[in-house]
Amino acid sequence: MKEALKTLRIALAGNPNSGKTSIFNAMTGARQKVGNWPGVTVEKKTGVLTYGNYRIQVIDLPGTYSLTSYSVEERAARSFIVEERPDVVIHVVDAGNLARNLYLTVQLLELGVDLVVDLNMWDDFEDSGATLDRDKLCTLLGSPVVSTIGHRGEGVDELIAAAVRLAEERCERHRHVPISYGSHVDDVLAELVDVIEAQAGLEGDYPFRWVAIKLLEGDDEIVDLVRIRAENAQPILELVERASRHIYNATGADPEKVISEGRYGYIEGALKVSMTKQKADRMALTRQIDNVFTNRFLGYPIFFLFVWLLFQATFKLGSYPMEWIDRAVGWLSATAAAVLPESLVSDLIIDGIIGGVGSVAVFLPNILILFLGVSILEDSGYMARAAFLMDRIMHALGLHGKSFIPMLMGFGCSVPAIMATRTLESERDRILTILLVPLMSCSARMPVYILIAGTFFAERAGSIVFLIYTIGIVVALLIGRLFAKTIFRSAHAPFVMELPPYRAPTVKGLLTHMWERGRLYVQKMGGVILVASIILWFLGAFPQQAELTTRYNDEVDRLNAIGSVEALDRVDELEMELAAIRAENSYIGRAGKLIEPVISPLGYSWQMGVSLITGFVAKEVVVSTLGVLYHAGEGDTDTTLPKVLRDPSSGISPLAAFGFMVFVLLYTPCIAAVAAVRREAGTRWMLFSIAYQSALAWFAGFAIYRVGCLLGLG
Amino acid sequence: MRPTNAVPLAVLMPGSIARVVDVAGSGAFRRRLMDMGFVQGASVQVIRDAPLGNPVEYCIGGTHVTLRKHEAMHILVDGTSGRMALRRGFGKGFRHGRRLGRKRTQR
Numbered sequence: 176m177k178e179a180l181k182t183l184r185i186a187l188a189g190n191p192n193s194g195k196t197s198i199f200n201a202m203t204g205a206r207q208k209v210g211n212w213p214g215v216t217v218e219k220k221t222g223v224l225t226y227g228n229y230r231i232q233v234i235d236l237p238g239t240y241s242l243t244s245y246s247v248e249e250r251a252a253r254s255f256i257v258e259e260r261p262d263v264v265i266h267v268v269d270a271g272n273l274a275r276n277l278y279l280t281v282q283l284l285e286l287g288v289d290l291v292v293d294l295n296m297w298d299d300f301e302d303s304g305a306t307l308d309r310d311k312l313c314t315l316l317g318s319p320v321v322s323t324i325g326h327r328g329e330g331v332d333e334l335i336a337a338a339v340r341l342a343e344e345r346c347e348r349h350r351h352v353p354i355s356y357g358s359h360v361d362d363v364l365a366e367l368v369d370v371i372e373a374q375a376g377l378e379g380d381y382p383f384r385w386v387a388i389k390l391l392e393g394d395d396e397i398v399d400l401v402r403i404r405a406e407n408a409q410p411i412l413e414l415v416e417r418a419s420r421h422i423y424n425a426t427g428a429d430p431e432k433v434i435s436e437g438r439y440g441y442i443e444g445a446l447k448v449s450m451t452k453q454k455a456d457r458m459a460l461t462r463q464i465d466n467v468f469t470n471r472f473l474g475y476p477i478f479f480l481f482v483w484l485l486f487q488a489t490f491k492l493g494s495y496p497m498e499w500i501d502r503a504v505g506w507l508s509a510t511a512a513a514v515l516p517e518s519l520v521s522d523l524i525i526d527g528i529i530g531g532v533g534s535v536a537v538f539l540p541n542i543l544i545l546f547l548g549v550s551i552l553e554d555s556g557y558m559a560r561a562a563f564l565m566d567r568i569m570h571a572l573g574l575h576g577k578s579f580i581p582m583l584m585g586f587g588c589s590v591p592a593i594m595a596t597r598t599l600e601s602e603r604d605r606i607l608t609i610l611l612v613p614l615m616s617c618s619a620r621m622p623v624y625i626l627i628a629g630t631f632f633a634e635r636a637g638s639i640v641f642l643i644y645t646i647g648i649v650v651a652l653l654i655g656r657l658f659a660k661t662i663f664r665s666a667h668a669p670f671v672m673e674l675p676p677y678r679a680p681t682v683k684g685l686l687t688h689m690w691e692r693g694r695l696y697v698q699k700m701g702g703v704i705l706v707a708s709i710i711l712w713f714l715g716a717f718p719q720q721a722e723l724t725t726r727y728n729d730e731v732d733r734l735n736a737i738g739s740v741e742a743l744d745r746v747d748e749l750e751m752e753l754a755a756i757r758a759e760n761s762y763i764g765r766a767g768k769l770i771e772p773v774i775s776p777l778g779y780s781w782q783m784g785v786s787l788i789t790g791f792v793a794k795e796v797v798v799s800t801l802g803v804l805y806h807a808g809e810g811d812t813d814t815t816l817p818k819v820l821r822d823p824s825s826g827i828s829p830l831a832a833f834g835f836m837v838f839v840l841l842y843t844p845c846i847a848a849v850a851a852v853r854r855e856a857g858t859r860w861m862l863f864s865i866a867y868q869s870a871l872a873w874f875a876g877f878a879i880y881r882v883g884c885l886l887g888l889g
Numbered sequence: 890m891r892p893t894n895a896v897p898l899a900v901l902m903p904g905s906i907a908r909v910v911d912v913a914g915s916g917a918f919r920r921r922l923m924d925m926g927f928v929q930g931a932s933v934q935v936i937r938d939a940p941l942g943n944p945v946e947y948c949i950g951g952t953h954v955t956l957r958k959h960e961a962m963h964i965l966v967d968g969t970s971g972r973m974a975l976r977r978g979f980g981k982g983f984r985h986g987r988r989l990g991r992k993r994t995q996r
Contacts, residue, residue, distance in 0.1 A: 241924035245917035274950050275926050428929075432912070435923040439931075458953065462936075471940045563955050567941035570957070576944075670944055670960060671925050674953040 180230040185338050186256060188283060189267035190276055191238035191600065192556075192675040194295045197325035198267050199235045200687055202335065209695055211857075212237070212251040217602065219251075226335050234261065238600075240275075242282045244396035247602045256286055257380050263338045264288040270300035270307075270322065271457050271676070273450065277442045280316065281354055287382040290318040291338050297322035297330070299676075305453040312449040317352050326681045353384060356437025359425045363418040364388065370414050376404045390415045391422070391430040461556075461676040468560050478564050481557070482583060485548040489541055490587040490618065496540035504533035522716060523709075531708030534793065535701040538590050538847060543693050545584060545591045550688040552580075553598060554680035559672055566670060572611070572652050573659025575604040575670070582608065582651075585615030586644075589848040590700075593855055594692060603663050609856050610658065610864055613844045614651040616644050619794040623839045626798050630817040631829040639833070647840050650871070695854075703850040711792050711846070714762040727753045758803050763788055777838070777876040778831030778884075787838065793845045830888050834879040842872035896968040896975070898933065898947070899961035905973035906934045907966035914963040926950040927964055 189195035199207075203222025212219045220235040236255060237248035244250050256264060266283055268276040273294075283290050292312075294300065300307070300322075313320045319337045323330035355361055367387040371377055377386065381400070389397035390411070402408045422430045467473055508525045515521035552558040562576030569578050577599050584592035592612045599605040624643055628636040731749055734742040758764050767785025774784045786800035798816075805819045820827055827835075843849060843865050853861040895910050909931045912922050926949040927933070936946040936953065944955045956964075 241920070243917070243920055243924075245920055272951050275952050278924065278926075431920065432923065432928075435920075436928045436930075439926070439928050458948070458951070461953075465937075465946075469937065469939065469946070474940045559955075563939055563944060563946065564941075566955070566957070567939060567943045570943075670955060670957045671921050672955045673925075674946060674955060 180225065180228055183229050183231045183263070183339065183342055184234065184259075184261040185231055186234045186236050186261040186264045187267060188236045188252060188256075188264055188279065189238060189295075190240055190269065190279060192673055193238070193267050193269040193276060194325040195235065195238055195267040197681075197684060198265075198293065198295060198323060198331065198334070199233065200684070201325055201328040201331040203233050207691070209691060212255075217248050217251050218597065224335070226339055229339060231335070231339075240279060242279070242286070243392075244394050248600070250396065253286070256283075256288055260380070262289065262342045263291060265291045265293050265334065265338055267293045267295050267325075270294040270297050271303065271453075273446055274439070274442055277316075277445070278438055280318075281438045281441060284316065284318070284354065285382075285385050285388055287385065289341050290316075291334065291341055292316060292318050292320045293334050294320060294322040295325050298324050298327075299457060300453075303453040303455045303457050306451045308449045312445065315352075315445040315449065326684060354438065354441050356434050357426075357440070359422050360391070360430065360433055360437060363391070363422060367391070367411070367414055367418060370411055371401075371405075374405045374407060374411060376406045377401065388434060391418060392434055393419075393429075393431060458676055461674075464677050465560065465674075468557070469563060474564050478561055481552070481561075482580070485545070485552075485580075486583065486587060488548060489545040489584065489591065493540040493544050497537055500533065500536050500540070504529060504536070519719070523712070526716070527709040527712040528705075530712065531705045534708050534847070535697070535704045538588065539693060539696065541588055542591045542594065542696050543689055545595060546692040547685060547689045549580065549595055549598060550685045551680055554678065554684055554688075556675045556677045558598060559674045562672060563674065570670075572655035573663070574608060574611070574655055575599060575601070576672075578604060578608040578611075581612055582615055585612040585617060587618055589613050589615075589617050589844045590696075590851045593848065593851040594696065596855060606856050606860055607655065607658055607663055609852055609860065610867070611651045611655050613848055613864070613868060614647045614654065614841065616647045616840050617794070617844060617848075619845065620839055622795050623790075623797045624836055626801070626816065627820075627832050627836050630820045631827075631832040639836075643836050643840055646837060650841065650875075654867075654871070699854050700847070700850040703853070704847050707846040707850070708792065711763070711789070714766075715758070715789065717762055718760070720757055720760060723756065724753065754803050755805075758785070758800070764804075773873075774876075776880070777834055777873070778828060778880040779835060779876075780826040782825075783827070783835060787842070790839065791843065791846055793847070794839065797839060830883040831880055834876040834883075837879060838872045838876040840872075841868060841875055843868050894968040895965040897962045898935075898956075898964040898966050899945070899958045900976050901935045901966065902974040902976050903935045903937045903945075905970075906932060907968075907970045907973050908932055909964060910967050911965040912963060913965065918960075919963070922960075922964065925954055926952060933964075933966065 187195055187199055199220065199222065203224050206224070207220055207222040210219050210221075211217065217237050219237075222233045222235075224231050224233065234255065236252040239246070239249045239252050242249055242253040244253075255261070264283055266280050268280065280290070280292055294307075294309075309320050309322070319341055321330060321334045321337045323334055325331070356364070364384065364387050367390065368383045371383045371386055377383070381397075386397055386401070390401065398412070401411055405411060419430050422428075422433055426433050428436075468477055508529050511521065511525050511529060515524065549558075552561065558577065558580075561579065564576070565579040566576030569576050569582075572578075574582075578596075580598065581592045581595040584595055589612055592615070593609050596605045596608045596612070599608060621640075624640045625636075628639045628643075632639045727749055731746050734746045734749070759768075764785050767788050768781050770784050770788070771781045774781075774787070779787075782801060782804040785804060786797045789800040790797040801820070802816050805816060805825065819825060820832075849861060849865065852864050856864075898907070898909075901907060909927055909929055911929065912919055912927050914922075931950055934948040936948055938945050939955075942958075944957045945961060946953055946955050947961075948954075
C-alpha cells in the first residue's frame with residue numbers, strides 16, 4: 176500500500192537579482208500558482224513538488240534586501256515567516272555578492288527560522304577565482320550551506336535534499352548562535368528579553384530576542400504588537416526607551432544604526448575566516464558595457480532604439496496575429512450564423528460569446544510579445560539601466576525611472592502596459608503608474624480622433640490629433656505630481672536601485688515568464704472581460720422590440736419582392752432606420768439619453784452620450800455607435816458619417832467635437848483595461864481609477880466647451 | 890558626533906572613492922540606505938552620473954546602486970581621503986543637490 180505523502184512547506188527568501196526566480200522555477204517546474212499576498216498587490220507565487228515521500232509546497236517570498244516594516248514587500252515576507260511558520264526557509268544568495276546578501280541571512284537567523292543558505296550563481300563565484308570554506312561558513316551561520324547554478328538547474332536536487340534533511344532532523348548542530356551586535360547592544364538585549372519573557376501575552380509566534388531587536392530598532396509594527404498583546408506593555412517600552420538612550424550615549428548613534436552595523440560586522444568577520452578575496456572583478460565586463468549603454472551621448476539613442484524595437488514588435492508585429500484572430504473570429508461568427516437558425520440564442524452566441532471571446536483573444540499577441548521583450552530587458556539587467564537613464568524625467572511626474580516602459584506601452588494599449596507595471600518593485604510606484612497609464616492615448620482611441628478631427632478640423636486634423644496626445648501627457652504630468660503630493664505622499668522611498676551585472680537571459684527563463692503572463696491574462700482577466708462583453712451585448716440588444724422588427728422586416732420583404740432600384744434604396748434606408756431605432760431604445764441607448772443632462776453642458780448630443788457608454792466595450796465602438804445612431808451610410812453618398820456630423824442638424828459644434836476628443840482621451844479606456852487595473856491593483860484602486868478619470872474627463876470637457884464659448888469659439 | 894571633515898557623498902566627482910562616516914536622515918529612507926550597505930566604514934566609489942545629471946551610480950561593497958543627488962546628500966563621507974575630487978559649484982545653494990543637476994542638463 177502506498178504511504179500517504181507528508182507535507183512540507185518551504186519558503187524562498189532572497190534579494191532581488193539573486194536568481195531566486197530561476198531556483199523557484201527549477202524546483203517547481205510548471206506547477207505554479209500566481210496570486211497576491213493578502214491585502215497588498217505584491218505578487219505571491221507558490222508551487223508544488225514531490226520529493227521522496229514528501230509533498231513539498233514552495234512559497235516564493237517577495238524579493239527584499241531586509242525585513243523591516245517599512246515596505247509592503249518586506250512586511251509580507253516577514254509576516255509570512257512569523258505567522259505561517261514554514262518548515263524551512265531557503266535563502267537564495269548571490270554568491271558573487273556575499274557581504275550584501277548575507278545581511279538578509281542574518282535577519283532570517285534573528286527570526287529563528289530553520290534556514291538553508293543557497294549560494295546561487297556559484298559558477299560566477301568560481302570564475303572570479305575566489306574560494307570559500309563552506310563548512311566553516313555553515314558552522315558560523317549555524318545553517319546548512321548549499322551551492323547552486325539556478326539557470327542551469329544544477330545543485331537544485333541537493334538543495335531540496337538539504338531542506339528536507341533539515342526539516343527531518345532539526346538537529347542540535349543547527350541551533351543558531353545568537354549574533355553579537357557589540358557589547359552595548361548585547362547587554363541591553365539580554366535585559367530586554369528577560370522583561371519580555373516575564374510579560375504574559377507575547378509568547379507564541381514571535382521569538383523574544385527578535386522582538387527585543389525590533390523594539391530597539393523602533394519597528395512600528397512590533398511596537399504596536401507589544402502594546403496590543405502584552406499584558407503590561409509599559410515596563411517593556413520604558414526599558415526600550417532607557418536602553419536606546421544608553422546605546423546612544425555609549426556609541427553616539429541610535430540603536431537601529433548600531434544594530435545594522437553590528438550585522439555587517441558579523442558578516443565581515445564570518446567572511447574573513449571563510450572566504451578568500453575574489454581575484455577577478457565580476458563587474459569588469461558590466462562596467463565596460465555600461466560605458467556604452469549609459470554613456471552621456473550614446474545612452475539615450477541606444478535606449479530609444481531598444482524601446483522603439485519593443486514598441487514595434489509588440490504592436491506592429493503583434494498586429495499580424497491579431498488580424499488572424501480577428502479573421503478567425505469573423506469566420507466563426509459567419510459559420511455559426513449559417514449553421515444556427517436565427518434566434519435570440521444564436522444572437523447571443525454570435526455577438527455575445529464569440530465576439531466576447533474574440534475581444535479577449537485579440538490582446539494575447541500583444542501581451543506575449545511585450546512580455547518576451549520585457550523579460551529580455553529584465554533578465555539581461557538592462558531594465559535597471561533604462562530606469563537609470565529615465566529617472567530624471569520620470570521623477571518630474573512623481574514616478575520611478577522604471578515607470579517609463581509601461582507608460583510608453585500605454586500608447587499602444589493600456590492592457591499590456593498595466594500588466595508591465597509588475598517590473599516596479601514598490602507598490603506605491605506601481606499603483607501610481609497604473610493610474611497614469613490610461614492617460615497615454617492608446618491606439619484604439621485613434622479611430623475616434625481620425626473621425627472627429629477629420630470631420631471638423633479637416634486640414635488641421637494632424638495638428639489637432641497631436642495636440643490631443645500632448646494633452647494626455649501634460650495631464651498625466653499634472654495628475655502624477657498631484658497624486659504624488661497627496662495620496663502617495665507618505666510613502667516616499669529613496670531611489671536606491673541596484674544595477675545588477677549583465678547576464679545572458681536563458682530561453683527557458685524567458686518562455687516561462689511569457690507563458691506565465693499569458694496564462695495570467697487569460698485566466699484572471701479573460702473571464703471578466705468575457706462576462707462584461709456579454710452583459711454589454713445584452714444591454715445593447717434588449718429590450719427586443721420584436722414587433723417593430725417584424726414590421727420592418729415585412730416591409731423590407733415586400734420591397735425586395737418589387738426589386739426596383741427605388742425599392743432597394745428604400746430597403747437600405749429602412750434597415751438603417753431600424754438599427755438606429757433599436758439602438759436608441761436599447762438599455763444602453765436609454766442610459767445614454769438618461770445621462771443627457773450630464774453631458775449637455777459639454778455641448779454633446781445624446782448620440783454622443785450613447786457612444787461614450789458603448790465606448791466602454793472598446794474605444795473603436797464609439798465610431799460605429801455614432802455611425803448607427805446618425806443613420807450614416809457607407810460609400811460616397813450624402814450620408815457618410817463625417818458629412819452627417821458636420822451638418823448643423825447633428826447639433827455638434829467644432830468646439831464640442833474637440834472637447835469630445837479630450838473626453839475620449841481622458842475617461843476610462845475600456846472594459847479590458849479596467850479588468851487589468853483590478854487584477855494588478857485591486858478593486859478599490861479600480862473604482863478609484865474609474866471615478867477619477869470620469870471626473871477628469873467631464874471637467875476637462877466642460878472647461879473646454881464653456882471657456883471656448885466665452886471666447887466665442889463655439 | 891559628525892567629524893568636521895565629513896562631506897556629503899553627492900558632492901564627490903565620478904571616480905572618487907571615500908569611506909562612509911555617517912548616514913543622516915531617518916525612518917524608511919535611512920534604513921533602506923543601510924540595508925544596501927551604506928554603513929559607517931563602508932567604502933563607496935562614485936561611478937558615473939546619468940546623462941541628465943541625476944541619478945548617480947555608486948559602487949558600495951561590490952554592488953552597483955543608484956541614488957538621486959538629493960538622497961546622496963544624506964550620506965556623509967570622509968573628506969580627507971586622497972582619491973577624491975569635489976564637484977564644482979559645491980557651496981552655497983547646493984543644499985539639495987539641485988544646482989549641479991541643472992547645470993549638467995544644460996550641456
